[in-house]
Amino acid sequence: MTTIAVAIDGTEASAAALVFAVDKARLEEARLHGVFVLDTGWADFIGNDWQSSRNARQGFLDYVRGELEKQSERARRQFVGATADWPNSSFTTLPGDPAEALAGLMGRGEADAMVLGEAVYRTCGRPSVKNLAKQLKKVVRQPLFVL
Amino acid sequence: MTSESPGFFQQLPKALPGLALIVITMVVIRLWIEPWMKGAVILGQKGWLINVFHLNYILLGIIMGLLYRNVIFGGKLPDIFADGFKLSRLFIKTGIILLGSLYTVQAIIKLGSMAIFLIGGFVVLSIIMVLWLGKLLGMDRSMTGVMANACSICGVSAAVATAPAVEAKPAHVAYAIATILGFGILTMFISPFIGHALGLNDLQYGAWVGTGILNSGQVLAACLAFNPNVAPGTAVSVGEIWNIMRVIAIPFAVFAVTIWYWSGQEQPEGSRKSLGTLLVEKFPVFVLGFLGMVLLTSIGAFGDAGIKGGPPASDTIKMIRDWMQWIFGIGLVGMGGYIDFKELAQAGGTPLKVGLLVGTTKYVLALVVVLIIRDHLVEI
Numbered sequence: 004m005t006t007i008a009v010a011i012d013g014t015e016a017s018a019a020a021l022v023f024a025v026d027k028a029r030l031e032e033a034r035l036h037g038v039f040v041l042d043t044g045w046a047d048f049i050g051n052d053w054q055s056s057r058n059a060r061q062g063f064l065d066y067v068r069g070e071l072e073k074q075s076e077r078a079r080r081q082f083v084g085a086t087a088d089w090p091n092s093s094f095t096t097l098p099g100d101p102a103e104a105l106a107g108l109m110g111r112g113e114a115d116a117m118v119l120g121e122a123v124y125r126t127c128g129r130p131s132v133k134n135l136a137k138q139l140k141k142v143v144r145q146p147l148f149v150l
Numbered sequence: 151m152t153s154e155s156p157g158f159f160q161q162l163p164k165a166l167p168g169l170a171l172i173v174i175t176m177v178v179i180r181l182w183i184e185p186w187m188k189g190a191v192i193l194g195q196k197g198w199l200i201n202v203f204h205l206n207y208i209l210l211g212i213i214m215g216l217l218y219r220n221v222i223f224g225g226k227l228p229d230i231f232a233d234g235f236k237l238s239r240l241f242i243k244t245g246i247i248l249l250g251s252l253y254t255v256q257a258i259i260k261l262g263s264m265a266i267f268l269i270g271g272f273v274v275l276s277i278i279m280v281l282w283l284g285k286l287l288g289m290d291r292s293m294t295g296v297m298a299n300a301c302s303i304c305g306v307s308a309a310v311a312t313a314p315a316v317e318a319k320p321a322h323v324a325y326a327i328a329t330i331l332g333f334g335i336l337t338m339f340i341s342p343f344i345g346h347a348l349g350l351n352d353l354q355y356g357a358w359v360g361t362g363i364l365n366s367g368q369v370l371a372a373c374l375a376f377n378p379n380v381a382p383g384t385a386v387s388v389g390e391i392w393n394i395m396r397v398i399a400i401p402f403a404v405f406a407v408t409i410w411y412w413s414g415q416e417q418p419e420g421s422r423k424s425l426g427t428l429l430v431e432k433f434p435v436f437v438l439g440f441l442g443m444v445l446l447t448s449i450g451a452f453g454d455a456g457i458k459g460g461p462p463a464s465d466t467i468k469m470i471r472d473w474m475q476w477i478f479g480i481g482l483v484g485m486g487g488y489i490d491f492k493e494l495a496q497a498g499g500t501p502l503k504v505g506l507l508v509g510t511t512k513y514v515l516a517l518v519v520v521l522i523i524r525d526h527l528v529e530i
Contacts, residue, residue, distance in 0.1 A: 045320075047227075047232075047488070047490075048324065048327065048490070048493065049306055049310055049327060050235075050236060050239070050488035052239075052306040052307050052310060052367075053239040053240075053242045053243055053367065053481070053485075054243070054246075054304065054307050054366055054367075054397055054434050054436065055306075055307045055310050055311065055432075055434065056431070056432055056433060056434045056435055057435075058430075058431045058432070059307070059310055059311045059400075059431060059432045059434075060310060062314055062431060063310040063311070063313055063314060066313060066314035067313075067320045067323075070319065070320050071320065100226075125321060126319065126321050127319070127320050127321055128320070128321055128324070129321075129324045129328075129493055130324055130325060130328045130493050130494075130495075130496035130497055130498075131490075131492050131493050131496055133496045134492070134496065
């Protein structure tokens with residue numbers, strides 16, 4: 004294993020997965036890649052809301068984006084804190100649907116394994132992220148560790 | 151995510167494939183499927199699908215939209231069609247503006263003054279119920295604020311308008327929206343059955359669903375599913391007046407809930423918004439278009455409006471009403487395409503409990519009230 008990806012969101016929901024991933028990376032002497040997905044599906048999620056004014060709709064989408072950016076920063080700090088003594092690591096924020104973005108990352112062979120907490124992204128995601136691990140299990144061919 | 155689409159004409163080329171799919175769907179439904187259903191003999195009964203399931207082009211259009219997204223395209227609209235479905239929102243807005251041709255100013259005053267009491271009463275009742283249940287079930291304060299407006303006014307639009315003002319967490323808003331949409335879709339499909347079973351007329355039915363259904367898109371669909379005709383006195387002409395009263399209330403309700411939310415707390419510098427600012431930001435501009443249309447109809451700009459007791463509708467008015475049927479049909483296929491079952495299926499927790507309790511109470515109570523005052527409802 005040369006690269007391990009870990010999905011993190013800066014909350015308790017990804018704390019155990021991050022500890023597991025750091026240990027695994029040390030054991031395998033692998034590069035650790037932290038990922039936060041900035042969910043771009045919100046406009047679609049409220050898509051049929053035809054009667055909101057343009058300002059109200061755009062104001063809401065800007066607000067959600069701001070909240071997700073704050074969450075991304077929390078995730079980055081969480082990752083930097085957990086990998087302080089493991090320099091072979093990097094952190095990325097990916098835009099997209101959480102399941103599609105993580106599956107895409109694995110599909111492109113950017114990591115050899117993925118670690119994620121069962122409840123990751125739930126504090127900032129749409130209801131369908133409840134099924135994130137289940138969706139990834141269906142499409143990811145590499146080892147997937149769900150904690 | 152945050153950059154909303156550019157102007158209509160810039161979007162149009164990319165939207166054409168999706169729009170073509172929606173328009174073709176509606177053409178097939180209206181020109182072939184609906185006439186076939188009228189004549190088809192099933193279980194020995196002619197028109198069984200219409201008589202038993204009350205299927206019409208509106209319901210079929212929404213069902214086809216649902217099928218496109220959730221079955222045929224496997225849960226996500228393909229990029230090639232996505233922009234067209236997005237643009238279908240404009241069709242519904244245009245339809246609502248044209249709906250102004252069903253009323254004169256006098257009719258609006260008659261209907262509106264009746265609606266204001268029912269809507270006002272139910273808005274206040276729903277807000278109180280959500281605040282009480284939110285406290286009882288230990289729901290997060292910001293989520294309670296979002297649910298209060300979403301359940302009392304007009305669902306998703308109210309949730310979207312309220313969330314930034316009460317600093318709601320995105321996940322909370324998502325659960326509120328999923329709950330409201332789920333309940334709205336259920337009531338959209340069952341209301342026509344209940345309405346027909348109870349023998350409600352268009353006025354009674356429009357007043358009921360206009361008050362009782364949580365989300366505005368579903369009010370429109372439920373009215374047209376009950377009676378697809380667009381004319382003065384039909385379900386849609388009544389339900390939409392109720393709906394517009396609710397929509398107009400959005401900025402005021404956001405203002406009230408914001409005051410409630412920040413009471414006893416230090417509101418961050420610069421985040422306080424006056425009622426005037428909220429009106430500019432949140433007021434749905436299409437309502438002005440609708441009122442403009444009412445005014446033009448009242449002064450006879452399109453000829454006789456065909457209001458009950460007056461001369462028959464002019465050819466121009468008849469043509470506008472024919473267009474509206476197509477416009478709403480096309481818009482509602484698009485609306486169906488935005489209903490994502492994988493999101494709705496994951497709704498749960500306290501917002502679902504509160505949404506179901508308040509939504510069901512409102513839905514049933516509105517029916518009871520309409521049945522009690524049915525003889526006093528004003529016809530146009």
